[in-house]
Amino acid sequence: MISFLHIKGKGLWRACAFLILGIVLACCGEEITSLEQPNTAVVGSNINIKVNFKIPTAGDGTGNYLIFAMLVPKGWKMADNAKISYSSQSLGGGTMSLLPANSLPKNGGGLSWPAYTKKMFGNAGNLIDDMEWVVYQSEKNYAYGGGFTFEGNVTINLKVAADGNPTIVKLSYVISDSVNAYTSNEFGTYYSQINSPTCFEATGGTGDLVDFCNPQLTVIDPPKSLDNDFVSLTFDNTVVTTSLKDETEVYLCATAYTNDGKTIKVCEQTDKTRMAETAPNSKHYRITFWPKALFNTTDAQTITKIEYFVTDKTGTKRVGYGNTQDPFVYTFKCG
Amino acid sequence: MLLLLVVVIMAASCKTEKVLPKQEALKDITGSWQVIKATRNGTDLAGLVDFSQFRIQFENGTYKLISKLPFIVNKDGAYALDDPLYPFKITFTAAGAEPLSTAFTYPIVNGKRQLSLTFSPGCANNSYVYVLQQTN
Numbered sequence: 001m002i003s004f005l006h007i008k009g010k011g012l013w014r015a016c017a018f019l020i021l022g023i024v025l026a027c028c029g030e031e032i033t034s035l036e037q038p039n040t041a042v043v044g045s046n047i048n049i050k051v052n053f054k055i056p057t058a059g060d061g062t063g064n065y066l067i068f069a070m071l072v073p074k075g076w077k078m079a080d081n082a083k084i085s086y087s088s089q090s091l092g093g094g095t096m097s098l099l100p101a102n103s104l105p106k107n108g109g110g111l112s113w114p115a116y117t118k119k120m121f122g123n124a125g126n127l128i129d130d131m132e133w134v135v136y137q138s139e140k141n142y143a144y145g146g147g148f149t150f151e152g153n154v155t156i157n158l159k160v161a162a163d164g165n166p167t168i169v170k171l172s173y174v175i176s177d178s179v180n181a182y183t184s185n186e187f188g189t190y191y192s193q194i195n196s197p198t199c200f201e202a203t204g205g206t207g208d209l210v211d212f213c214n215p216q217l218t219v220i221d222p223p224k225s226l227d228n229d230f231v232s233l234t235f236d237n238t239v240v241t242t243s244l245k246d247e248t249e250v251y252l253c254a255t256a257y258t259n260d261g262k263t264i265k266v267c268e269q270t271d272k273t274r275m276a277e278t279a280p281n282s283k284h285y286r287i288t289f290w291p292k293a294l295f296n297t298t299d300a301q302t303i304t305k306i307e308y309f310v311t312d313k314t315g316t317k318r319v320g321y322g323n324t325q326d327p328f329v330y331t332f333k334c335g
Numbered sequence: 336m337l338l339l340l341v342v343v344i345m346a347a348s349c350k351t352e353k354v355l356p357k358q359e360a361l362k363d364i365t366g367s368w369q370v371i372k373a374t375r376n377g378t379d380l381a382g383l384v385d386f387s388q389f390r391i392q393f394e395n396g397t398y399k400l401i402s403k404l405p406f407i408v409n410k411d412g413a414y415a416l417d418d419p420l421y422p423f424k425i426t427f428t429a430a431g432a433e434p435l436s437t438a439f440t441y442p443i444v445n446g447k448r449q450l451s452l453t454f455s456p457g458c459a460n461n462s463y464v465y466v467l468q469q470t471n
Contacts, residue, residue, distance in 0.1 A: 221378075222375070222376060222458070222460070222461050224458050224460065224461075225457050225458055225461060226457035226458050227457070228405050228409070228456045228457040229375075229405060229456065229457030229458060229461050230375055230380060230383075230384055230405060230463075232383065286383075288380070288383035288384055290384075290404060290405055292405075293403075293404075299409070299410070334457075334458035334459065334460065
């Protein structure tokens with residue numbers, strides 16, 4: 001009997017301890033309440049974005065920092081081109097600074113903040129994997145507790161498309177706190193994400209259009225490469241109805257422009273240019289090539305860009321940019 | 336007397352075992368190597384790129400590339416290992432070019448030496464790993 005009571009007591013104590021511990025640790029069920037963001041801007045201009053949030057608190061604690069993460073194209077180099085501040089009557093306000101590379105989120109399994117954020121929130125529906133999460137932390141920490149709800153906002157002043165490329169992209173925003181770092185448990189979810197409601201467009205600029213938002217007839221992997229990389233070019237014959245819709249054999253027809261002012265055309269329908277279907281009936285056709293070899297350049301020549309079409313096996317039907325007779329253009333560059 | 340005999344016998348039964356320092360083999364990569372596995376940014380390039388003709392031949396401190404593909408160097412030249420016993424860096428010096436070093440590993444897999452090289456021939460953000468094995 002004593003033994004029975006003892007076990008029951010132990011269980012009860014454990015349950016109580018767990019509950020108390022849970023309440024103490026439980027902080028902040030962050031919630032983004034609204035987003036104020038323009039839908040378009042000129043390439044290279046600065047825009048202001050405001051992310052409004054509220055943080056209901058369930059337990060008590062101190063030493064917590066506000067975490068803010070934003071998903072942008074890598075080429076925008078947001079870390080160098082943005083100023084972030086936060087403001088809240090109860091938290092105080094100030095600037096938010098980039099989390100240093102050696103600051104690791106707990107529960108991140110050794111991943112850095114940007115890598116952990118990417119693992120948690122992905123690419124927010126963007127179709128080209130050339131985006132990065134840039135993660136900031138409030139300059140001051142704060143205490144929380146008493147069932148109080150903080151309200152505030154994060155403001156972002158960002159130079160868009162610093163790489164000079166007109167861009168169509170879904171931007172995404174996440175708010176969390178350093179104590180809970182994107183966790184979720186029976187007491188709440190300690191992060192909140194909001195995406196731009198429509199695709200943001202950076203217009204003008206001198207570079208090539210980068211469209212992260214809409215399915216493209218052709219996609220090049222890696223997104224940024226030089227003529228000494230292996231380049232995979234995939235044609236998606238399902239995006240729109242093209243003149244190649246009934247073809248099962250398609251070929252690359254391309255012209256390379258070199259740094260010494262030459263053009264080299266490779267437009268033959270042979271195994272050299274054949275695009276293989278990635279899986280049976282997928283209607284996705286891919287060719288992986290080494291540009292230097294495909295165009296047979298000399299050691300001194302560098303290919304700066306290629307213009308290309310996808311053709312049928314006779315070479316007469318061809319599909320170009322946006323399903324027109326204009327070629328697709330790909331510029332070799334790293335930045 | 337008996338005790339003395341026992342002690343002598345026992346003492347005689349002991350012998351000093353010489354511990355020979357085990358000689359680490361010199362890492363000799365002389366020979367012809369081919370790519371058996373390759374990745375680009377973690378994506379397997381098997382089936383996408385034909386590596387069957389590509390060879391790299393190491394001999395007397397020089398290397399020769401056959402059926403070239405994107406590699407650390409694109410011309411023939413000299414190579415050196417940083418340490419003949421425990422190499423972890425290989426340096427290629429193509430004719431008329433600056434030396435280029437890259438980390439490499441040299442594991443034995445299924446009884447055969449492999450040479451695993453990591454490098455970026457194009458954009459620095461694009462990382463390639465080639466695993467090479469000696470051709471027979």
